[in-house]
Amino acid sequence: MARNQEPLAEISVIKFKDQDFKYLRDHCLRKGQLFEDETFPAVASSIGLQLLQGKGLPSPEWKRPWMDSSRGPPYFIRESASRFDIQQGQAGDCWVLAALGSLTQSPHCLRKILPMKQSFSHQYAGIFHFRFWQCGQWVDVVVDDRLPVLYQEYLFVHPRRDNNEFWPCLLEKAYAKLHGSYFHLHGGHLPDALVDLTGGLVTNADLYSSPSDLVLVVKMAAQAGSLMACSTPVGPTGKDDVMATGLVSCHAYTVTGAEQIQYRKGWEEIIRLWNPWGKTEWRGRWSDGSQEWQETHDHRKVQLYENKEDGEFWISCQDFQDNFSCLYICNQIPISLDHGNILHGRWSEMTFRNQEILRHPAEGPWRDPQYFFLVQEPMESNNVVVSFTIMPQSLMSTDKEIPLNFQVFKVDSQFQQFRERLPPTFFSQFRHAAQGTHLKTKCNFTQCFHLSPGTYVVVPSTSREEAQFLLRIFLKLPDTDRNLDNNFNLRGLKASLPESGFKQSIFQRYAQQGIDIDATQLQSLLNQELLQGPPGDMFSLDECRSMVALMDLEVNGRLNPQEFKRLWRRLMNCQHVFQNTQNGSGVLLSSDLWKAIENADFLAGISVSRELLDLMTLRYSDSAGRISFPSLVCFLMRLEAMAKTFHNLSKDGKGLYLTEMEWMNLVMYS
Template sequence: MAHNPEPLSETSVIKFNDQDFHSLRDRCLRRRLPFEDETFPAEASSIGQKLLQGKNLSFLEWKRPWELSEVPPHFILEDASRFDIEQGIAGDCWFLAALGSLTQNPQCLQKILMDQSFSHQYAGIFRFRFWQYGQWVEVVVDDRLPAIGRDCLFVRPRKGNQEFWPCLLEKAYAKLRGSYSQLHYGYIENALVDLTGGVVTTVNLHSSPSNLLMAVKMAAETGSLMTCATPNGPTAGAQVMKNGLVSQHAYTVTGAEKIQYRRGWEEIIRLWNPWGNTEWRGRWGDGSREWQETRDQRKSQLYENKEDGEFWMSCQDFQENFSCLFICNQFPITLDHGLTPHERWHLIMFKNQVLLGNTTGAPRRETQYFFDVSELTRGHNIVVSFTVKPQSLKAEDENFPIRFQVFKVRQPFQQFQERLPPTFFSPFRHDIQGIEYEVNSNFTKSFHLIPGHYVVVPSAPREKTEYLLRIFLKMPDSDRYRAFGILSGSLPENGSQQSIFYRYAQQGLDIDATQLQNLLNQELLTGMVRDTFSLDECRSIVALMDLKVNGRLDQEEFGRLWRRLVHCQHVFQNFRMSSGVLLSSNLGKAIENTVFLTGIFVSSELLDLMSLRYSDSTGRVTFPSLVCFLMRLEAMAKTFRNLSKDGKGLYLTEMEWMSLVMYT
């Protein structure tokens, strides 16, 4: 039953409703007719009565993006951002807050969005992937969206950019759930798990870690998704309060900093509202006195007074106004004993499990899952996570469908490996040490257990219940770095990039190619003399990331570069030889395993040319050369698809052609 996550591949993806994207798209292209999804029709049934009831939708129509936009629509323009999202009439902030956080982790987001557009092989059909109970499921939708006039009824594109990926992704999730009405109110934990396949740590903000700021920054460094929720207000539903926050509402946590204020320091946290506006009006909010008074040199990077739904507030106000913080990662994050981000976890997974219901009142204990704690580790060392299938959930149920207990198995019962006898559960025994919990559709509980033999015993009080069970076991700290393959000179991930950027940036604003060369060679390649980044390579990298076309990288552009460098390093380490050399013969594998190149095809002839271009005479590819190759391949493929009208060719003026090839 032991299981470790595997790379996502086409063969490991389940097709929802048995709809194959490629065959459906190819048939539409042959017929020259846009796709119409009969399994999720452009009808009231796809919206659902919960959202139709009491609303005058007589002018409702289903329109495709090119009918809703005055300019040609885009799937993604540049990078996907939380600011592309604006919530509609459905109360799905729980899903959109999780999605907003996912945009800060491009590698995870790319698994869901893939490489799609309104130009290359457009046939009115799109596909998205969601994690469901131990496997990825691909959902196909047409691009007909419910709208009144030019306004989408649900998630709508931000004005000015006409990016439709959030609208289409929301539609795919509605199809997976049954209708748009099934998105009207839900659990944040469910959205986080469905978007990542990760495990959720829930932090009670009224009894949270003493150093909440460090906990949030540490979670950001690991690429975790972070969301939070306000408690219920005096009336049912989401209501805007006097302080600008919305009751019974989900927000995305997007950052945390310690900032100079008056004679000391203030800890502040940044949040984003899926409504796209309606912001906090208290301390450190947009236009507040605190921002006017601070003399912190980073003010220009941290603070923007915009009606974009994003705002800062003090950590104290955050804890007083929000009830829970949800942190989701591929493996558990424990916020105790030093906030260690790189712990090694072993995963045991039990898929497609079934519990029979019980009407007698006495707990049934036939289903048992054993595990061992071999060594004592610091903090929480066991995480138990249940994910219940929606077919086992009933909307009218107030109680959750599964309860479970964790028992320490002592002698003489350790001889039983598959099922403990009824005598083990005798109420007269004093050494059972059971711990009982209830679970909802996604429930995670952390424990600190001493070494020994243990068993998890779930029970279903009423109905038959299907579920996935994951048990995470923390490994000893001594194995941490060897398990993760962390080498000296490894890039720290997202959170640490800011401090490195500020050390090399001019006045904390931006960096040029020379500063980037110093940064990469000193922070990343210490002692690797032969493989240093040349100035010409750094000029090329700057040109590829330079959205403002000013020959420099600001903090946002550097952040985009940083995420790609982190991923390039993982690819380089995975395919290099034991001697530390990457051979040109492995460039094809490197492309296949680079997340930001998903969907990009390279012919064998082009790959041979690239081997000549980016390797030396012995066929050796350095890490700097690999970075330049992968990033340039991404930029050129995206440029072609953005400029091409039919996906087959493009027309450029001489000046456009020269600007493209001579600068980038």
Template sequence: MAHNQETLAKTPVIKFKGQDFNFLRDHCLSRGLLFEDETFPAETSSIGLQLLQGKNLSRLMWRRPKDILEGKSEPHFILEGASRFDIQQGEAGDCWFLAALGSLTQNPQHLQKILMDQSFSCHYAGIFRFRFWQCGQWVEVVVDDRLPVLNREYLFVHPRNNNQEFWPCLLEKAYAKFRGSYLNLHYGFLPDALVDLTGGVVTSIDLHSFPSDLVMMLKTAAKAGSLVTCGTPASPTGEARRMEDGLVSQHAYTVTGAERIQYRGSWEDLIRLWNPWGNTEWRGHWADGSPEWQETHHQWRRLLYENKDDGEFWMSCQDFQDNFSCLYVCNQFPVSLNHGNMPPERWSQMMFKNHAVPGNTTEELLRDTQFIFSVPESMEDNNVVMSFNIMLQNLKAKDEKFPLTFKVFKVDPQVRFSPFSCFCCCASFQPFWKRLPPTFFSQFRNAVKGIVSKTKCNLTKYFSLSPGTYVVVIATYREVEFLLRIFLKMPDGDRNPSSNFSLTTLKASLLENGSQGSIFHKYAHQGLDIDATQLQSLLNQELLRGTPGDTFSLDECQSIVALMDLKANGRLEQEEFSRLWSRLIQCQNVFQNIQKRSGVFLSVDLWKAIKDADFLAGTSVSNELLDLMTLRYSDHSGRVSFPSLVCFLLRLEAMAKTFQNLSNDGKGLYLTKMEWMNLVMYN
């Protein structure tokens, strides 16, 4: 296992195969050359012989768009905006990728992240670049613009008639390079393409058991900016083939619309779909040219109906559910699709990138494969989502199943464990699994169940978990690198407009809120000192946004005054307050940096807070003390508020310095009863 299990920070774009687009393009331009990609050569190996069986390979050529058009017209990268109608599938069975791409065209902002700003005119050097997402990072793939042509016909995706836009052809080539060859695009999984194009999380819906309002669900997904695709069941032969009703078996489609319209005095639910083949459409009810449209009020017909041979068509919801087997919805965060017009949900996200190796024993399986998280107070269904993404380089063509297995176990509140068990290694480190009592392992036979969908390289599972602390345990039959994302639904009362929720919301940096002197005099009694009540008002008004339940209590402020009160008079003078203020700035930075990565500050982060606070430099604590501090400063779900963190760090500093001042040998100290009572009862 890799040792870095901390949440991921933002990372730069990775250059696939180490190729730098700007360097390669500038090199070609300076020499008047057109780029030729040696890492994905214009050879049959880049295609795959299986896709070329029965074809006359002597007629196979690799030609650039300008050469293909032979001067009859100029090629364009994008002309008047990118559209799903620019795509027409070729010989490869990559409808799963093209259907996802067709959905992405409905979200121009996200599509632009993939396509970049490119053209065949400005700085053209026969080189293009595209980006795909993998394991928490965007990967930039460079390709030349030589496309495989057989008998003067495009072999794979090609521009539609009278539309010389080449972005789909070049994007498909880049994706083929990303996955190894065009052959590796021949049959695949819709969720994989959705994740690769967006970095989102996929919700899989079984259409045969989905009870909710389908039109409302799809409108909710569209409003959330989701990508929506679907697939038909396989035929008895296991191959994609056109059926009598115009649908294609074992084929992927893009969902492009949903409407409820008036028809024959009642309401009819309709779904609009697009076929990447581009010229094969549904022939049943509500198809192009069907009598249903002629009987529909002209208002609806004018808004919805277009009789074009473009692969897009309408069908009733009932026909859709009868003929399609699954629906996939992809978004940056999970979307509960049965909420209709309810306010949008907010999620926190924790990300862990790791390396798994096979294990044979219970101890080997548990060693370094633990991921601990806490569920806040949310009793809603599907309030936790776990998503695994496997590095493509770890997979082989013959692999037929997902290489990881995992289980989720709730930690017994009576079982105390150290945060160090998951997140660090040190000389005194004792693995979590070695310190658990034997009774804990009985829980491992009753793992939490959830709804799951998986492919060869992506797995997503939904859980409905009660508040508490949980452990994810992972096992694998082969060595793989993976990304685990844990999404936690935030309680209704804590929702705010940010993407990742913060259960304690801090104001801007304390350094930006004015000098500590002016703030002190704003609240000080006669400008001389402040007591606990005044400190409470100061902290809550100057530090926090007033989130209910996470403000400084009077008891906490009395504790802070006692810790910083050098004269033991129950008040803080300006010099004492100045010392407190410098520590508050550090506490704020520590809290925000940790909470920024995971969306919530948990008790397992206390050790890192100690490490990151400069005023605690040189202070060390035992695992046993951290266990006690977890009980003292976190709530029942394992969350630590900002006021609790401040009290913890200030007390730790005060107690460490008190021992240092009172100890003669650094190993122990002797106190009279009165000294002991004064120390523990006030400070």
């Protein structure tokens, strides 16, 4: 097998240009000065002379948001981040902003790139930071808050005057710094931005399918937490021109919804889009103020329709298919778009980080790296996804597509003995590579395959002298739902926990003299108040002892009302996570454990490596890879407690020193 295979883990965040946000902010606060970023200075070169000259613009001023008194006090985020906070400026970076607009609909994904504890008031030092995914690692990018201003207007993304939120402007600046200048954001590929904001995989949806299938795909992708964006084709001038339809040619939009709505005597499929320009909208059927909205009697009209100049509009599926060139769907795992079939399944992942390929034009492909994988069972649809991401240092500003190609070959029986490298005789002119659907951009090359069982090899190649890359191979696993043990009697989870669940009546019903609850009483409470149906997989006494220990701040083996209240809040969140993650049969598969971690509010900011996730799968799932609600609760709460304990005890955030007694007290009681 190929070497250097290792799990893709969010082990550490790389500091871009070795700049540490906390250190720099605290240094400025101590000195009483505002941060000025020498690595991305407030000069024309940070914008890009090509961009200024191309638009005939003079060099702008650089101002901090609080210096503009006409707008009132600036805010980083006032309430919550929204796509409507984004208004595109002079840079042609709609490909970034459309992806970002989609990201705002997924708060747990947004938190990964947008650290929320930033402000223009508390600990303000003129410095902010953001995170982007780059070849398998998150990179933290620091910027100062000096923004280019021309003719009293912000040159690039600018805040809405009614809320004065600057998170989109500063995030755009951080992304420009990561790429070298604002000019390097002037034109790009939507899938590249989707990957940089999530670390996910992008699928190109078929726009030639029937409208009803398209609506179903969009709705199911949204339910799966996918990000969606689309683009219009290039127009006659090759620029982003507003057409008679109100759409902009060569432009990116965010997909924000899809519905089937009653119209006249039938139904019509419609899709909702958002334009990063903020106001320019579609003028055809189902547009704001159109006859179709006046005529429909669908009872959902009040919820779906708003006649606002905010860049968001509805368009019929047929018009969408006629006017748009592609629809991109981004997810953490591969998804299937087969006419209403389940959009996501169970996948295993092979990851090869920090890989390098050298050019061997005279010697042939047998000298290139070789990566083997095994397909064990036949499948009805695509069952293998191969995805390359090129490292930034291997890219040039002139690149239009990724400077890398690859082929996938089936290894026939006479070559099965070669496990590390296939000989030159394997690569004959008569050998055909496997074919599949592919998506190729400047930074990413992803191809989906429907392969029969057997051993396969991935062989990349490049026209460069050398190239560095990340390779991910996803293999679809068989559907274990069909093989579930009929004797597995999971007790059902009640439809909802009472929001006012922490009532004195509930607590006192199980508490000893209304004062506190021990593990035995907690077991009765949880199994009777949370679960329903016949006896089955219930909260065990040992699990309840563990929960008491994790919540027991007074270390007396019992939960008082305040400790129980903390536990109850987590139980309500766990219930929401379980019901939104499990597959509808009351069973959460271990392959979805990562999704449960991401959706748990009390685990915000806590990352888990693939290696640890695999260990936790062994610890908390049964032999068929199923996780019950009680097991999920224990896992999520223990993960929170252990992560917080580490950060509380660690002096440098990298390690900790404990005496033997401290170590034993920590691991034996909790």
